[in-house]
Amino acid sequence: MIPLSHYLIVSAILFAIGTAGVFLRRNLITILLSIEIMLNAVNLTFVAFGRFAGDVDGQIITFFVMTVAAAEAAVGLALIIALFRHRESLNPDAFTSLKW
Amino acid sequence: MPETLVFYAFSALAIGASTLVIGQRNPMYSVVLLIASFGALSGLYVLLDAPFVAIAQIIIYAGAIMVLFLFVVMLLNAPREDAADYDRSHPLAHPGIGRFGALLATLLIVQLAWALTKVSELKAPVGSRSDGATVSSVLEMGRVLFTRHTFAFEATSVLILVAMVGAVVLARREVSE
Numbered sequence: 001m002i003p004l005s006h007y008l009i010v011s012a013i014l015f016a017i018g019t020a021g022v023f024l025r026r027n028l029i030t031i032l033l034s035i036e037i038m039l040n041a042v043n044l045t046f047v048a049f050g051r052f053a054g055d056v057d058g059q060i061i062t063f064f065v066m067t068v069a070a071a072e073a074a075v076g077l078a079l080i081i082a083l084f085r086h087r088e089s090l091n092p093d094a095f096t097s098l099k100w
Numbered sequence: 101m102p103e104t105l106v107f108y109a110f111s112a113l114a115i116g117a118s119t120l121v122i123g124q125r126n127p128m129y130s131v132v133l134l135i136a137s138f139g140a141l142s143g144l145y146v147l148l149d150a151p152f153v154a155i156a157q158i159i160i161y162a163g164a165i166m167v168l169f170l171f172v173v174m175l176l177n178a179p180r181e182d183a184a185d186y187d188r189s190h191p192l193a194h195p196g197i198g199r200f201g202a203l204l205a206t207l208l209i210v211q212l213a214w215a216l217t218k219v220s221e222l223k224a225p226v227g228s229r230s231d232g233a234t235v236s237s238v239l240e241m242g243r244v245l246f247t248r249h250t251f252a253f254e255a256t257s258v259l260i261l262v263a264m265v266g267a268v269v270l271a272r273r274e275v276s277e
Contacts, residue, residue, distance in 0.1 A: 002107045002147065004222040010111045010144070012212065014118055021122030029127040029173060033134050036165070037118050040141055043153075051148045052225045056241045059153050060249055066160050067256045071263030073165045077172045078270035084176050085273075090127075 007048035014041035028083070028090045032076050039069045107147055113140035131169045138162045149236040 014037055021034030043062045050058015080090070087094050117137035124130045138161045145154035245253060 001224055002104065005216070005219045006107065006111075007144070007148070008219070009216065010115065012216075013115050017115070017118045017122060025122060027125075027127055029169065029176075030122065030124070030130050033121055033127075033130050033169065036134065036161075037121065037137070040138065040161070043157075044141060044144060047145055047148050047150050047153055051150065051235055052222055054225050054235065056235055056237075056244050059150050059235070059241055060245055062150075062153050063156065063245070064252060064256060066156060067260065070160060070165055071259055073168055074263050074267040075270065077168060078267040080172060081176070081271045090176070 004048060004052045007044060011041045011044040011048070014038075014044070026091050026093065028080050028092060031092070032073065032080070035076075036069060036073070039065055103147065106143070110140045110143040110147070113137070114144070127173050128170075131166055131173060134169075135162045135166050138166070151236060152238045152241060 018034045018036075018038035018041060021037065022031050025031055025034065043065055046058045046062050046065070048058075050056065050061075083095060084090060114137050117133045117140065121130045121133045121137065124133070138157055142154040142157040142162075145151075145157060
């Protein structure tokens with residue numbers, strides 16, 4: 001069996017990649033994708049801990065995280081469509097004013 | 101040992117694909133690469149005796165959420181990211197602030213590496229039922245989900261409804277009369 005720490009290291013690397021993506025990219029869609037990477041890294045941690053603790057709670061919380069991710073993607077993409085209609089741009093720097 | 105080999109192959113695929121996701125300027129490639137990353141993650145879930153989560157990962161993430169992303173990328177005609185219109189006059193673009201951020205990031209990496217050296221190796225599951233039979237059982241998962249976590253489950257359905265209504269309201273085209 002693979003040691004628990006291996007799964008945690010993979011999860012930490014994936015989370016770091018997601019965080020870097022949020023800060024480095026200047027495209028709203030790629031930023032949302034980076035958030036999905038971070039959510040998946042956390043899911044991997046939950047499932048790994050649940051497996052090594054010997055109960056199903058880790059998998060159940062993963063199920064809830066997936067549902068929240070689906071809701072977040074739907075609302076986030078609707079926001080992106082609404083923003084794109086106003087400014088014809090996906091660059092987050094284009095949306096610095098609160099009202100126009 | 102085949103299990104170790106499979107673990108490293110899936111981990112490398114997940115990390116490599118995720119790195120490429122944030123390295124692309126075209127969001128279309130990012131979405132397709134993220135599907136590959138999610139497929140590799142679902143392989144890791146199979147290794148962790150979680151077949152239900154692995155299948156849900158493929159169906160919900162790769163099948164539903166990523167298709168939604170693809171639809172939006174195509175709908176907006178995928179404008180490529182432009183590095184040229186970077187705002188140099190922004191107050192946060194000051195080089196001193198960037199160096200301070202790099203220092204904090206290095207500090208975080210040192211802390212994480214230090215914490216990982218302190219982790220004791222856990223090679224086998226602990227707990228009362230450590231054989232993996234209960235963990236991989238979908239029956240057991242459904243039983244716990246509908247008894248101990250009923251409220252969270254029902255709250256999730258309300259959340260989905262709110263998200264659906266919110267998405268429709270936000271993406272609606274305003275009729276000007």
